[in-house]
Amino acid sequence: MTTDLGFWVLQTLNALQLSMLLFLLSVGLTVIFGLMHFVNLAHGSLYAFGAYMAASLAGVLGYWGGFFLAPLAVAALGAVLYFTLIRSQRRAGPMAQVLITFGLIFVAVDATRLIWGDLPIGIAVPAVFEGQLALLGVEYPIYRLFIIALGLAVLAALTLVLTRTQVGAMIRAGVDNDQMAACLGINVERMFFLVFVVGCALAGLAGAVAAPVLSVTPDMGLQILIPTLIVIVIGGLGSLKGAVAGSLIFGFVQTFGAVLMPTFNSVLIYALLAAVLVIRPEGLLPAKG
Amino acid sequence: MFTHTPLRLTALSLLAIGSLAYAFVAGFFGLEILAEIAILAILVIALDLVAGFGGMVSLCHGALLGVGAYAFTVAANAAGLSAFPAMVLAVALSAGLAFVIGAICARSIGIYFIMATLAFGQMAYSFVFQSPLFGGDDGLSGAPRPDLSAIGIDLTDSRAFAIYAIAMVALTYLVAAATLRSGLGRSLIGLHHNEKRLRALGLTVWRAKATAFAISGALAGLAGCLAAQHTQYISPGLLSWTVSGEALVVVILGGLGTLVGPIVGAVLFVVLKHEISALTPYWHAIVGMILIAVVMSRANGVFGFVEARMAARKPKPVLQKADADA
Amino acid sequence: MxxxxxxxxxxxxxxxxxxxxxxxxxxxxxxxxxxxxxxxxxxxxxxxxxxxxxxxxxxxxxxxxxxxxxxxxxxxxxxxxxxxxxxxxxxxxxxxxxxxxxxxxxxxxxxxxxxxxxxxxxxxxxxxxxxxxxxxxxxxxxSNQQVNRPMGKWMVDQGVKKVFTIAPDYAAGRQMIDAFTTGFTAAGGEVVGQEWPAFQKTQDFGPFLANAKASGADAVYVFFAGGEAISFVKQYDSFGMKAELPLYGSGFLTSALYVEAQGPAAEGVITALHYVPTLxxxxxxxxxxxxxxxxxxxxxxxxxxxxxxxxxxxxxxxxxxxxxxxxxxxxxxxxxxxxxxxxxxxxxxxxxxxPIHVYETVAGADGLTQKVLATLPAEADPVNGCAMPAAVN
Incomplete structure (x- = not known):
C-alpha cells in the first residue's frame, strides 16, 4: 500500500487540506498575539460561530451567501468583543487574558446551544464543487481542493499585504516594537483593532469552509482550539511564516501518523510539540529574534 | 515572601471551623459536596504553589491528578497493595512525573510554559485513554478507601470521609506553606521576579523549578488518590486539560499567590456550580460570566480583593515584614 | 461494601x-x-x-x-x-x-x-x-454486540465476502466492531483491514478512507455516532466511494436524529439497529x-x-x-x-x-427516510460471565 504512488498523493492532499484549514485559523491568532500580546483562547469559538452562521445563512441564501457573510458576521462579533473586553484587558497580562477568553468559551458554547440547539447540523457542498477530480492518478474531492486553494490564496494575499503595503509595514513595526511604532506616528490602537477584526474574520472563514466537510456542533470550537494552539506554538508566536510552518507540520504529522503509526498517533503530535519546546523554547520561527 | 498575615490566619481558622462544623451537621449530599471541595482545594493549593508564587502557570495539573488516581487504583487493585502504601506510591509517581515535566519545561516561560505543560498533560491523557490496561474510556472501578478501623474510624461513612478529606487539605496546606518558607520557596519566588539575577547568584534554575513542580505534582497526586477514593471509580476525564483549566479558574477566582484564596475559590466554585446547575443546564455560561466579571474587576480574586481592601484601610506595615514570619 | x-x-x-x-x-x-x-x-x-x-x-x-x-x-x-x-x-x-x-x-x-x-x-x-x-x-x-452481531451473517448472505472496518478507538467502538467481526467471520466472511481513528479527536477521516479504498474489500462496515457520524458519512460520499464500496454499519451511523444533517450523502447506506421510526x-x-x-x-x-x-x-x-x-x-x-x-x-x-432491523436510508417524500430491508430474529446475548444471584430472580 505504501509503495503505491497514489497513496502518497492522496495522503499529501489530505495533509495539505488539514494544514490549510488550520492555517486560516492560526494566522489570525498568531498575528493578534504577535502584535497585541493577547492570548485569545476564544478564537476557536469564533470559528464555531462562523460555521454556525454559514450553516444558517446557507439555508436562506445558499452556500455562497454563508461563505461571504459568515466571516463578516464573525468580524462584527469580534469588533464587539474588542470594545467590550479585549481593549481594556490589553495590558492586563496573559493570565487575565487567558481567563477572560476561557470564560468566553463557556459562554459561547452555551450560547450556540441556546440558539442552534444540541443536535449537530450539516450543510451540503456547493454544487460547483461537488464530485471528484482526477489528479496524478487519484480521484480527489473538488471541495477539498478548493480548501487548499483558498488557504494558499489567503496566504498569498497576507504575504503581499504584510511585505508590500504600508499597512503591512506598520503591522511589522508594531510586532517588533509597538511603543516605537507609536512614537513614529502610527495609530497603534486603530491597527490593533484592524488586525483583531481581520483575524476574527479569518476564523469565521475557516468555520464557513469547514462546515460542509465536518459536522457543526457546539463543541467544535473547543475541539479545534488545542490543534490551533499547537500550530502557533510549534511555528513560533506572532509570525506568518511560523503559522505556515506550524500548520504544515501539524497537518502532515497528523495525517501520516494516522495511517502509518496509528497506535502512537494521538501521542505523536504532543511529543513533537514537547520536543520543539525543549530544543527551541520560542518555537521554530518566532516573530522576534 | 509568603507570610501569614492576621487576615490569612483568620480566614484559615474560619474555613477550618466552618468546614468541620458543617461536616458534623450536613446531610448526605452536603458531605459529598464537602469532599468534592476538599479534593479541589488540594489541587488548587498545589497549582497556586507553582503558578501563584513561581509564575509557572500549568495546564497539566489535571493530568498529574489523574496519574495519581490511576496509579493509586492500579496499585491497590492489580498489585494488591493496601490503601496507604498505594497512596505513597501514587504520590511518588505524580511527583516524579512532575519533576520530569518541570525540568523539561524549565526553559520555557509565559505562554510557552502553558503550552508545554498542556502538551505533556495531553500526552498522559491520550496514553491513559488508549491503553487497555487502564480500561480505556470506560475507566476503572473499585479503588479502596483506607482502612482506619484500627483507630475506630470508618472511612466508608460519608461523614468520616469528608473529615478525612479536610484533614488532607490541612496537610496539603502545611506542606505548601512550609515549602514556600523554605530556601526552595524563596528561590521560587525570586525566580518569578527576576530569573537572571538568581541565575547570576549561582542558583541552578532548572533544578529549583523542577523540584517545586515535583512538590506541587505530589500534592496533585494526593488529590488524585482522594478523588479515586471518593468516587471509587476513575475515568480518563480526570486527566483532561479542562480539569486543569477549571483548577486555574478556581485559583484566579480565589486569589492567585495567596494560598488561602484558592481554598476560598474552591468553596465558591463548587457551591456555585451546584446551585446554578440546579437552576439551568446552561450553568457553564453563568460560571463563564462570573469569571469574566471577576477578572475584569482587576481584583486578585475574591480573597485578593478582601486583602487589598484591608490593606488600604491601614498604613502599610513596611517594617513588620521582616519579623512577620518569626 | x-x-x-x-x-x-x-x-x-x-x-x-x-x-x-x-x-x-x-x-x-x-x-x-x-x-x-x-x-x-x-x-x-x-x-x-x-x-x-x-x-x-x-x-x-x-x-x-x-x-x-x-x-x-x-x-x-x-x-x-x-x-x-x-x-x-x-x-x-x-x-x-x-x-x-x-x-x-x-x-x-x-x-x-x-x-x-x-x-x-x-x-x-x-x-x-x-x-x-x-x-x-x-x-x-x-447492547453493543446485540446490534452488530446479526449483521455479520446477513451481509454474508447478501454476498458481501470481504469487509474493511472503521470505528473510533474506544470501548464502544471496539465492542461494536468486534461483535460484527465475530458474526461476519463465523458466517464465512473475511475482514481485510481495520482502522481505529482516535475518538473525538479525528475530524478528518480522509486518511483512513484512502486505506479502505486500497484494501480490496467489497464493502466498508463502520460504527460512528453523533457529530462524528455526520462527518464520516459526508466525507465518505465526498470521496465518491459509495458507488464502488458500499457503506454498511451499525445503525447509529444514520440515526434518524442525524440523518437530516448528513443529507444526500446518507442515501443508500445500509445499517442495522433495534429501532427505526418507520417500522x-x-x-x-x-x-x-x-x-x-x-x-x-x-x-x-x-x-x-x-x-x-x-x-x-x-x-x-x-x-x-x-x-x-x-x-x-x-x-x-x-x-x-x-x-x-x-x-x-x-x-x-x-x-x-x-429483533434487529436492517434498514437502508433512502430519499422519501419529505427528506430522508428509513426503508426496512429485513428484520432479524431476536437473539439473547451470550452470558459473558454474568452470574446472577438466584435469590432475586
Missing part, C-alpha cells in the same frame, strides 16, 4: 418500605440523563419520550409517578454524585436513564450496593449485562404520532428507550411492585410488544432481547 453502610442502607430500605406501605401508589423516579454536554440531545429525547410513556401507560396502573431529574453532564464522577443524591437524599424508588457507558460503569456498584433498581435507557456496554451484571440493573435499550406496526404508529405531537420531532432510537423504559416501569407496577425491592424483582420479568416489536428481558443477564 462495608457493613455499616449496608446496615444504614438496609435501614433506609425498610423505612422507605414502611413509608410506601402507607401510600402504595406513589413511585418516585430518579431520571439520570445528560442535559448538558455532547449527549444533551439524546438526554432530551429520552426525557421527552419517558414522560410521554408515563402519560400514555401510567394511568391504568393506579399509581402516580413523581420524577426527579438530574444532569450527569456525561461525566462519570458527576453521574456518581448525582446517583448518590437520588438514592440517599431523594430516596427514589427506581432510577431510569444513563446515556454514557462510562457513567453506567461509575454508578454500577453504588446502585447494586444500595439495592435500587435501575432501568438503563441507553448505555450499551456489553459488561453491564455481562461480567458486571446486577439483579438491580435491567437494560431496556440495547410498520400499530404500536410504533401510535408512538410516532404521539411523540411528533408532543415535541414536533420524529422519535429516534434514544426516544424509544425512554418510552419503553416508562412502559416497563408501568408493567412492573401493574404486576404489584411498589418499592425498591419489589420493583427490582418485577422489572426483569416484564415483557410487552412495543414500537420495536416483541420485547422481553433475558433472566440470565437482565438484558433486553429484541
Amino acid at each position: 462495608n457493613k455499616t453502610f449496608r446496615a444504614a442502607l438496609a435501614g433506609l430500605v425498610t423505612s422507605t418500605a414502611m413509608l410506601s406501605a402507607a401510600c402504595a401508589e406513589d413511585i418516585k423516579v430518579g431520571l439520570l440523563l445528560p442535559y448538558s454536554g455532547v449527549y444533551a440531545a439524546l438526554g432530551q429525547d429520552i426525557d421527552d419520550a419517558f414522560a410521554l410513556g408515563l402519560a400514555t401507560f401510567g394511568a391504568d396502573s393506579g399509581a402516580t409517578f413523581e420524577i426527579v431529574r438530574e444532569d450527569d453532564e456525561v461525566k462519570p464522577p458527576v453521574g456518581l454524585a448525582k446517583t448518590k443524591k437520588l438514592i440517599l437524599q431523594d430516596e427514589v424508588d427506581v432510577m431510569v436513564g444513563v446515556v454514557s457507558s462510562g457513567v453506567l460503569g461509575a454508578i454500577r456498584d453504588t446502585v447494586d450496593g444500595a439495592g435500587v433498581p435501575l432501568i438503563v435507557a441507553n448505555a450499551g456496554n456489553d459488561e453491564a449485562t455481562g461480567e458486571a451484571c446486577s439483579p438491580f440493573i435491567t437494560r431496556i435499550s440495547f 410498520d406496526n400499530p404500536e410504533n404508529a401510535a408512538f410516532v404520532a404521539a411523540f411528533k405531537e408532543k415535541t414536533g420531532r420524529i422519535p429516534s432510537e434514544y426516544a424509544v428507550h425512554g418510552y419503553d423504559s416508562a412502559r416497563a416501569l408501568v408493567e412492573a407496577v401493574k404486576a404489584g411492585a411498589t418499592d425498591r425491592e419489589t420493583l427490582a424483582a418485577a422489572l426483569p420479568k416484564v415483557s410487552f410488544t412495543g414500537p420495536r416489536g416483541e420485547l422481553r428481558i433475558d433472566p440470565a443477564t437482565n438484558n433486553i432481547v429484541q
Whole structure:
C-alpha cells in the first residue's frame, strides 16, 4: 500500500487540506498575539460561530451567501468583543487574558446551544464543487481542493499585504516594537483593532469552509482550539511564516501518523510539540529574534 | 515572601471551623459536596504553589491528578497493595512525573510554559485513554478507601470521609506553606521576579523549578488518590486539560499567590456550580460570566480583593515584614 | 461494601418500605440523563419520550409517578454524585436513564450496593449485562454486540465476502466492531483491514478512507455516532466511494436524529439497529404520532428507550411492585410488544432481547427516510460471565 504512488498523493492532499484549514485559523491568532500580546483562547469559538452562521445563512441564501457573510458576521462579533473586553484587558497580562477568553468559551458554547440547539447540523457542498477530480492518478474531492486553494490564496494575499503595503509595514513595526511604532506616528490602537477584526474574520472563514466537510456542533470550537494552539506554538508566536510552518507540520504529522503509526498517533503530535519546546523554547520561527 | 498575615490566619481558622462544623451537621449530599471541595482545594493549593508564587502557570495539573488516581487504583487493585502504601506510591509517581515535566519545561516561560505543560498533560491523557490496561474510556472501578478501623474510624461513612478529606487539605496546606518558607520557596519566588539575577547568584534554575513542580505534582497526586477514593471509580476525564483549566479558574477566582484564596475559590466554585446547575443546564455560561466579571474587576480574586481592601484601610506595615514570619 | 453502610442502607430500605406501605401508589423516579454536554440531545429525547410513556401507560396502573431529574453532564464522577443524591437524599424508588457507558460503569456498584433498581435507557456496554451484571440493573435499550452481531451473517448472505472496518478507538467502538467481526467471520466472511481513528479527536477521516479504498474489500462496515457520524458519512460520499464500496454499519451511523444533517450523502447506506421510526406496526404508529405531537420531532432510537423504559416501569407496577425491592424483582420479568416489536428481558443477564432491523436510508417524500430491508430474529446475548444471584430472580 505504501509503495503505491497514489497513496502518497492522496495522503499529501489530505495533509495539505488539514494544514490549510488550520492555517486560516492560526494566522489570525498568531498575528493578534504577535502584535497585541493577547492570548485569545476564544478564537476557536469564533470559528464555531462562523460555521454556525454559514450553516444558517446557507439555508436562506445558499452556500455562497454563508461563505461571504459568515466571516463578516464573525468580524462584527469580534469588533464587539474588542470594545467590550479585549481593549481594556490589553495590558492586563496573559493570565487575565487567558481567563477572560476561557470564560468566553463557556459562554459561547452555551450560547450556540441556546440558539442552534444540541443536535449537530450539516450543510451540503456547493454544487460547483461537488464530485471528484482526477489528479496524478487519484480521484480527489473538488471541495477539498478548493480548501487548499483558498488557504494558499489567503496566504498569498497576507504575504503581499504584510511585505508590500504600508499597512503591512506598520503591522511589522508594531510586532517588533509597538511603543516605537507609536512614537513614529502610527495609530497603534486603530491597527490593533484592524488586525483583531481581520483575524476574527479569518476564523469565521475557516468555520464557513469547514462546515460542509465536518459536522457543526457546539463543541467544535473547543475541539479545534488545542490543534490551533499547537500550530502557533510549534511555528513560533506572532509570525506568518511560523503559522505556515506550524500548520504544515501539524497537518502532515497528523495525517501520516494516522495511517502509518496509528497506535502512537494521538501521542505523536504532543511529543513533537514537547520536543520543539525543549530544543527551541520560542518555537521554530518566532516573530522576534 | 509568603507570610501569614492576621487576615490569612483568620480566614484559615474560619474555613477550618466552618468546614468541620458543617461536616458534623450536613446531610448526605452536603458531605459529598464537602469532599468534592476538599479534593479541589488540594489541587488548587498545589497549582497556586507553582503558578501563584513561581509564575509557572500549568495546564497539566489535571493530568498529574489523574496519574495519581490511576496509579493509586492500579496499585491497590492489580498489585494488591493496601490503601496507604498505594497512596505513597501514587504520590511518588505524580511527583516524579512532575519533576520530569518541570525540568523539561524549565526553559520555557509565559505562554510557552502553558503550552508545554498542556502538551505533556495531553500526552498522559491520550496514553491513559488508549491503553487497555487502564480500561480505556470506560475507566476503572473499585479503588479502596483506607482502612482506619484500627483507630475506630470508618472511612466508608460519608461523614468520616469528608473529615478525612479536610484533614488532607490541612496537610496539603502545611506542606505548601512550609515549602514556600523554605530556601526552595524563596528561590521560587525570586525566580518569578527576576530569573537572571538568581541565575547570576549561582542558583541552578532548572533544578529549583523542577523540584517545586515535583512538590506541587505530589500534592496533585494526593488529590488524585482522594478523588479515586471518593468516587471509587476513575475515568480518563480526570486527566483532561479542562480539569486543569477549571483548577486555574478556581485559583484566579480565589486569589492567585495567596494560598488561602484558592481554598476560598474552591468553596465558591463548587457551591456555585451546584446551585446554578440546579437552576439551568446552561450553568457553564453563568460560571463563564462570573469569571469574566471577576477578572475584569482587576481584583486578585475574591480573597485578593478582601486583602487589598484591608490593606488600604491601614498604613502599610513596611517594617513588620521582616519579623512577620518569626 | 462495608457493613455499616449496608446496615444504614438496609435501614433506609425498610423505612422507605414502611413509608410506601402507607401510600402504595406513589413511585418516585430518579431520571439520570445528560442535559448538558455532547449527549444533551439524546438526554432530551429520552426525557421527552419517558414522560410521554408515563402519560400514555401510567394511568391504568393506579399509581402516580413523581420524577426527579438530574444532569450527569456525561461525566462519570458527576453521574456518581448525582446517583448518590437520588438514592440517599431523594430516596427514589427506581432510577431510569444513563446515556454514557462510562457513567453506567461509575454508578454500577453504588446502585447494586444500595439495592435500587435501575432501568438503563441507553448505555450499551456489553459488561453491564455481562461480567458486571446486577439483579438491580435491567437494560431496556440495547447492547453493543446485540446490534452488530446479526449483521455479520446477513451481509454474508447478501454476498458481501470481504469487509474493511472503521470505528473510533474506544470501548464502544471496539465492542461494536468486534461483535460484527465475530458474526461476519463465523458466517464465512473475511475482514481485510481495520482502522481505529482516535475518538473525538479525528475530524478528518480522509486518511483512513484512502486505506479502505486500497484494501480490496467489497464493502466498508463502520460504527460512528453523533457529530462524528455526520462527518464520516459526508466525507465518505465526498470521496465518491459509495458507488464502488458500499457503506454498511451499525445503525447509529444514520440515526434518524442525524440523518437530516448528513443529507444526500446518507442515501443508500445500509445499517442495522433495534429501532427505526418507520417500522410498520400499530404500536410504533401510535408512538410516532404521539411523540411528533408532543415535541414536533420524529422519535429516534434514544426516544424509544425512554418510552419503553416508562412502559416497563408501568408493567412492573401493574404486576404489584411498589418499592425498591419489589420493583427490582418485577422489572426483569416484564415483557410487552412495543414500537420495536416483541420485547422481553433475558433472566440470565437482565438484558433486553429484541429483533434487529436492517434498514437502508433512502430519499422519501419529505427528506430522508428509513426503508426496512429485513428484520432479524431476536437473539439473547451470550452470558459473558454474568452470574446472577438466584435469590432475586
